[in-house]
Amino acid sequence: MGWEVELIALLQKSPDSFSSMLDKVCSFIGGEMGLLVLVMIVLFCWKKEVGQRLALIIAATTAWFAMIKAVVMRPRPYVEHPDQIKALTPVDAEASTTDVVAQGFSFPSIHSGSIVATCFTLARELKKKWFWILAIALMLLVGVSRVATGNHYPTDVLAGWVLGFAVIGIFELLDRYVHKEWVRYLILLAVTLPGLFFVRTNDYFTALGLLIGVIAAIPFERKFVNFQETRNIWAMVLRVLGAFAIYFALNSLLKMPFGAEFLDSGTLSALLVRSGRYAIILFVIMGIYPKVFPLFEKLGKKNG
Numbered sequence: 001m002g003w004e005v006e007l008i009a010l011l012q013k014s015p016d017s018f019s020s021m022l023d024k025v026c027s028f029i030g031g032e033m034g035l036l037v038l039v040m041i042v043l044f045c046w047k048k049e050v051g052q053r054l055a056l057i058i059a060a061t062t063a064w065f066a067m068i069k070a071v072v073m074r075p076r077p078y079v080e081h082p083d084q085i086k087a088l089t090p091v092d093a094e095a096s097t098t099d100v101v102a103q104g105f106s107f108p109s110i111h112s113g114s115i116v117a118t119c120f121t122l123a124r125e126l127k128k129k130w131f132w133i134l135a136i137a138l139m140l141l142v143g144v145s146r147v148a149t150g151n152h153y154p155t156d157v158l159a160g161w162v163l164g165f166a167v168i169g170i171f172e173l174l175d176r177y178v179h180k181e182w183v184r185y186l187i188l189l190a191v192t193l194p195g196l197f198f199v200r201t202n203d204y205f206t207a208l209g210l211l212i213g214v215i216a217a218i219p220f221e222r223k224f225v226n227f228q229e230t231r232n233i234w235a236m237v238l239r240v241l242g243a244f245a246i247y248f249a250l251n252s253l254l255k256m257p258f259g260a261e262f263l264d265s266g267t268l269s270a271l272l273v274r275s276g277r278y279a280i281i282l283f284v285i286m287g288i289y290p291k292v293f294p295l296f297e298k299l300g301k302k303n304g
Helices: 002-012 017-029 031-044 049-074 108-125 128-146 155-177 181-198 202-224 232-254 268-304
Strands: none
Touching: 002 155, 031 049, 031 108, 031 202, 031 232, 049 108, 049 155, 049 202, 049 268, 108 128, 108 155, 108 268, 128 155, 128 202, 155 181, 181 202, 202 268, 232 268
């Protein structure tokens, strides 16, 4: 719609460097890496079960939104209106802004839906008025930033907010009516896997890998590791830093058997490799890596 293009162009005319920085920060917070940081902090530094649930919700939200995008196929504003709208923070800065596999589609906004699902999950757990206010502020800031950066139309953001709450509703229904955990996992996969037949974007295959990795890691960790929550600050820091060291190391290592040209080709086989890579990374971080946490406790006590 015409008013959406005009609004995006108007927001982008602001020369304020602080606004530009805020847009980038908000894009990071609602993006893959920002949400991964949050999940690791909640999982390893606060409450394990909440972190696991958050990982499931974020992975499912991203995958399901990517499936909707592949059906609607609405181009991003900076792709459809390059003369009026700038790509301030493209999804893939190294790829062409017209590369749909790398940049993805526009409707609905995954950032907006993910931040709603994340904030609502944490707010319900914390039960603090101040966090509800912070959550609403973050939802608004992330949504506006997605418009200002040219990644989404306003209606993409509105739909993202609505569907984000819908995802939370789906998880609530599963918890209420499906009592066996493995059946809930099968339902999540059954809803997600059909995207293999019609989605060809990185975000879907990344999310699919994350979802599979989390689903495999949770029962494995519970049976063979069962790490305990900690209130030792140094141990918390070591847990999170170690998780990201593994993330970056494995991400690079698992790419080595494949050429860069193949990984960037956008073929189904390359995308499946992407899913497999992320599934392995999440399984190792959430399922196997916590085995070393008793060592971190000892180091934390010495530092303390």
